[in-house]
Amino acid sequence: MCGIVGLFLKKEDLRPQLGELLTDMLITMTDRGPDSAGIAIYGDDSGKLKITVQSDTPDATFEGLDAALSAALDAPVSMRVVDTHAVLTLPDGAEAQARAFMAEKGIRIMGAGHSMEIYKEVGLPKDVAERFHLRDMVGSHGIGHTRMATESAVTTLGAHPFSTGADQCLVHNGSLSNHAGMRRELAAKGFLTQTQNDTEVAATYISSRLAEGANLGQALEGTLDDLDGFFTFVVGTKNGFGVVRDPIACKPAVMAETDDYVAFGSEYRALANLPGIENARVWEPEPATVYFWER
Template identity: 80%
Template sequence: MCGIVGLFLKSEALRPKLGEMLTDMLITMTDRGPDSAGIAIYGDPGDGLKVTVQSDTPAEDFDGLDVALGEVLGGAVPMKVSDTHAVLTIPADAKTRAVAFLEDRGLRVMGVGEAMEIYKEVGLPKDVAARFDLRTMGGSHGIGHTRMATESAVTTLGAHPFSTASDECLVHNGSLSNHNRLRRQLAREGFVTKTENDTEVGAAYISSRIAGGASLGEALEGTLQDLDGFFTFVMGTKNGFGVVRDPIACKPAVMAETDDYVAFGSEYRAFADLPGIETARVWEPEPATVYFWER
């Protein structure tokens, strides 16, 4: 089944509460998929790029990691450790060198971006949220996912969101039937996927179209022509987020909008604790229709 949530804040006053609001929404969706959970938070851009990495042995792997990477890049590298994840801030032109160094040390790169940080692990949403103290995180928008594994193993790398380009990530409910063919095609374009999960292929497809000059809306429209199967996609970018459902729209989805925010959930109950939900415009996204909001 899987459960998806998304929140785009229009109100600056709500930014400090983004993590709290998203966490409550995600926990409400727990029974749609208890295997793993994850959230992408879009906060304030820093000086450079944020690289989120994960380790099964963080005490060992993160000890001195900032110093070692700083020696490779020729400057100080700020590092924030949160349980099994760490966020390192690097110069904007050092992405390739930094990622290669981190992966050579056996670390899993969750995502890279000026604003985006990704936290995901195996376990229930309430436990994953507590491990990373997600409630305290602020930002402009974010997306989340709780997974019921069907097509690949229950692992950290198999959890959503998936990121295949800077400040871009995807969560997905459904199943793609032509992902293996697309995987090979995308690899030739330079978008090499790291897992067996079909959602990562969807993320790479959308990122490849954006890299080719398409807008977020145009990239999401492309999924309707080129992706076979059934899907609800919620895509996050530096400037906003977008939603698209396949033409059959067999997976549940609902949206709500007020003057303060736009929210997405697999079920209406994900919105129950949002401020002002009683006066929100609530609707079910139409099949084969793209919705997106950007700053």
């Protein structure tokens, strides 16, 4: 079933409220997905690369990780630990070497980019939100997901969002029927997946299109031609926020827009407590129609 939320703030002065608003939206979707939850937050771009990593044994894994990575890169690395996740900040251009280091150490990478941080874990959305202090997070936009697993195991790596490109991530409600074939097509182009989750295939497809020079709207339009199944995708990029539903549009979705924000929820109740919602333009996204906003 699953629940999706997204919030794109149009005004700078609302950024301190992003975590609070998005957390309430996420928790409201608990009964659509109680087994795991995740969120992607887009904050300010410092000009340095941020890599979010995860470990089931964070005390042991993260002890001295920043110093070890700094020595491997011969460059300064800072680390901020948040429960089972850590955000490593390192010089731009060091991603490939850092990823190789993480792979050798067996450390899971949740996502990377200049503004995006991803936090996801098994558990009720309210517990995940508390563990990662999501209410305190500041940013311009974010997306979240509550999962009810149907096609793969309940694990941290199986939780959403999936990030397969710089500052790009995706959450999904539905199921893809051609994900195995598309996984092979993407692998032949050099775009590899880590899990058997069909959502990661969709995220990888979109990141491949972005890497080829498409904008977010074009990448989302491509899903309608190349991905088969029933789906609602909500995608975040460094500068944008996009939504697309399959031509049948059997999965529920509602959007709202004011002068202050654009919001998405699997159900209206996820949006009901947003400020100014009573004056918002509220609508159900049309089937096979791309909606996206970019700065």
